[in-house]
Amino acid sequence: MDLLENVFVLLHLLGMAAIVGSAVFVARGRATPALVWGARAQLVTGLVLVGIVESGDEPVNHAKIGVKLVVAIAVAACAEIAAAKARKGEGERPQLVTVAGGLAVLNAAIAVLWTSAS
Numbered sequence: 001m002d003l004l005e006n007v008f009v010l011l012h013l014l015g016m017a018a019i020v021g022s023a024v025f026v027a028r029g030r031a032t033p034a035l036v037w038g039a040r041a042q043l044v045t046g047l048v049l050v051g052i053v054e055s056g057d058e059p060v061n062h063a064k065i066g067v068k069l070v071v072a073i074a075v076a077a078c079a080e081i082a083a084a085k086a087r088k089g090e091g092e093r094p095q096l097v098t099v100a101g102g103l104a105v106l107n108a109a110i111a112v113l114w115t116s117a118s
């Protein structure tokens with residue numbers, strides 16, 4: 001189970017890298033496939049991780065998970081809307097892309113800095 005958990009943590013970190021790398025560092029203002037798929041991947045890998053951690057002995061901080069889930073849904077919504085507008089030829093939505101990148105950084109900060117186990 002440990003290996004499985006570690007593999008999903010790796011996928012979770014790669015998803016974060018795709019979002020932040022694309023939105024903040026590489027393609028600022030453009031809703032790239034990396035941004036959209038990274039945002040989708042965070043929801044899937046995050047929920048799988050909750051299941052894996054829940055099945056082990058470590059306590060799960062449900063408040064923290066709940067906040068991260070809401071933030072991740074907002075990231076995915078921003079990415080999906082920006083990508084859909086661009087696909088339909090309705091122009092780029094750079095603000096939405098920036099918000100998606102910023103919220104992903106916020107979620108990484110919550111993941112690392114919110115340390116209480118309650």
Ligand code: HEM
Pocket residue numbers: 005009012013016019042043045046047049050053065068069071072075103104105107108111112
């Ligand atoms: C943009 C979205 C997200 C980002 C950037 C993000 C970022 C991170 C990071 C950086 C870690 C590693 C923390 C560490 O190992 O110290 C982590 C762990 C974790 N994340 Fe996320 N996360 C996101 C979304 C989610 C969602 C939606 C869920 C679940 C609903 C979730 C559940 C978890 C869990 C359970 C862990 C702990 C894994 C473990 O220690 O075994 N994450 N996240």
